[in-house]
Amino acid sequence: MSLVGRSRQFISIIKRISKNPRSYSSVSANGPSEPIISSTIIGNQPTSSIPPPLESAAVDRAAGKPWSFLKYTLIAALTGGVATASYATYAYTLEEVDEKTKALRASAKISGGSDLSSFDNFQAMLKPAAMTVPAKLTELYLDLRASTEEHIRGFTEPSSDMLLPDLHPLEQHVFTLVLDLNETLLYSDWKRDRGWRTFKRPGVDDFLEHLAQFYEIIVYSDQQSMYVDPIVDRLDEKHCIRYRLSRAATRYQDGKHYRDLSKLNRDPARVLYVSGNALESCLQSENCVAIKPWKCEAEDTTLLDLIPFLEYVARHSPKDIRPVLASYQGHDIAKEFIERSKEHQRRRQEQKQQGRLWRF
Structure with missing residues (x-):
């Protein structure tokens, strides 16, 4: 074969290789060897079809365990x-x-x-x-x-450990009479057609005016001061009440506001607490004088009936009022005091008749 023919044959082989690179990986004088996959074909395949290496997933799981x-x-x-x-x-x-x-x-x-x-x-x-x-x-x-x-x-807790100022030195012998407000001195009632109305208990004016001669009178309520102050102003026109204590002075316990007499800055042996709900509203039951709650009964005389007992206590000034009140436990104090007074008078009459004077 001539040189020109060989050249043409070589050129045709080169063209075929360029048109179909999969067919030949190299060229030799003896013809093409086994086909080899080209790297360009691998590079053109979709990358999403390649699964992630197992080693990488294991490393991620191992890194997540400590966290x-x-x-x-x-x-x-x-x-x-x-x-x-x-x-x-x-x-x-x-x-x-x-x-x-x-x-x-x-x-x-x-x-x-x-x-x-x-x-x-x-x-x-x-x-x-x-x-x-x-x-x-x-x-x-x-x-x-x-x-x-x-x-x-x-x-x-009460707003202070000493709710009242110190008692005057000349009044150290005076007893403190603590009075509850609602259902004791007055009664507040609400109706839809007229709203709130407050009524004074029968005899409250005479009660306050008479006992102010013997006692330091305090009003103690679990209502807010914005309610207590105007009510007491209208109730006590003669200024028989020395101090007013409202909700800020109570102890909140078990969902209720209690009167804590230990915070009054007064000798507990000389404190009486009068209330229609005394045992339910006061922490010191030994100082309580329980009376009937007032619900607007027109013929009520409870306050007036209590005056003789309170006056007797103030005049005779026992060293400790708590044992005295304990002796009346379970009784209506006003009625029981009258009965004891009658019994005392009867005994004195008998002693006089016998020529002996029994000293009470």
Whole structure:
């Protein structure tokens, strides 16, 4: 074959290779060898069809395990801390919790000494480091509980430990007569056609005017002062009542506002509390004079009937009124006092007849 023919044959082979690169990977004098997949074909295939390597997925799962463990550990620690704080709040007072956690809080402040070895110093510092977080959380709990209880006391405790000013030195012998307002001195009634109306109990004016000669008279109510003050102004035109105590001076307990006579700044042996709901509204039952609640009965004489007993107490001034009131427990004091007075008069008459004077 001539040189020109060979050249043409070689050129035709080159053209076929360029048109179909899959058919030949190389060219030799003996013809094409086995076909080889070209890298360009691989590069043009869709990448989404290639599955991710198994090693990469395993690494992702392994990296997620510590974070999940940390998350559940924090949740468990938080739940345990809240449960512990709730139980401590329910079972112990603030002072008891403070006393029981002193050792825990002190352990976080221990430090090593200069005369110890490095290893001993490391051991001495390791325990405080481990106890720092519980100790700080305990201190935070104590601070939060103290501030919360102080805030709550503003609503549940009387506004002061001494609700009344000191008694004048010349009146140290005077008894304090504490009177409830509603259903004792007056009655407030509401109707749709006329709204609120307040009615005075029969005999209240004479009761206040007469006993003001012997007693320091206080009005104690669980109503707001904005209600108590105008009512007392209209009730007490002769200024027989010295002081007025309203809701801010009560103790809120078990959903009710109680009168706490221990906060009056008066000798409890010389305090009487008169109320239509005395035993249900006062924390010191030994000082209570329970009378019939008034619900607008026109023929009521309870206050006037009580005057003789209260005047007798003021005139004879017993050292402690509480045993006297205890002797009337279970009785209507006004009626029982009349019966005892009659019995006393009868005995005196008998003694006079026998020529002996029995001293009461």
